[in-house]
Amino acid sequence: MSLDESELPRTEEEWRVRLSPEEFRVLREAGTERPWTGEYVDTKTPGTYHCRACGAQLYPSDTKFDSHCGWPSFDDAIPGAVKEIEDRSLGMSRTEIRCARCDSHLGHVFRGEGFTPKDTRHCVNSVSIRLEPRTDA
Numbered sequence: 750m751s752l753d754e755s756e757l758p759r760t761e762e763e764w765r766v767r768l769s770p771e772e773f774r775v776l777r778e779a780g781t782e783r784p785w786t787g788e789y790v791d792t793k794t795p796g797t798y799h800c801r802a803c804g805a806q807l808y809p810s811d812t813k814f815d816s817h818c819g820w821p822s823f824d825d826a827i828p829g830a831v832k833e834i835e836d837r838s839l840g841m842s843r844t845e846i847r848c849a850r851c852d853s854h855l856g857h858v859f860r861g862e863g864f865t866p867k868d869t870r871h872c873v874n875s876v877s878i879r880l881e882p883r884t885d886a
Contacts (some may be wrong), residue, residue: 778855784818787821790875792821798873800850803848805881807831833858846858856873
C-alpha cells in the first residue's frame with residue numbers, strides 16, 4: 750500500500766523508526782544487500798514490485814529477468830517511477846537508481862550488457878522492494 754504524501758517521513762530519524770535496520774541501511778544509506786540473499790532473486794510470481802519505503806509502484810513483474818548477478822534484475826521501470834543519479838563511489842562511475850517518490854536507494858542501472866532487447870539491467874536490492882502478487886491469475 751502506498752503512503753499518502755502527508756504520511757511520508759520528513760527526516761532520516763522518522764525513516765529509521767519506520768524501517769527495519771537492514772531496510773534503513775539499504776534504502777536510506779545506499780547500502781547493498783549481499784548477493785544471492787534477497788527474497789526476490791529467483792521469484793517468478795506475476796505482480797507489481799513496489800518501493801518498500803513508500804509503496805510506490807516501480808516495476809511490473811514482466812520486466813524481471815534472470816541476469817544471474819545475485820540481485821533481482823528488471824529491464825525497465827514504470828515510467829517516472831525511478832530517477833537516475835551519477836554514483837562515483839567505489840572508484841568507478843555507475844548510475845544509481847532511486848525511488849522518484851521518496852528518494853530511497855533501490856540499486857544501480859547498467860546498460861550495454863546485452864541481456865535483453867532493451868539492453869538495460871536495473872539491479873535492485875530485494876530489501877528495497879516488495880512484490881504485490883497479481884490476484885487475477
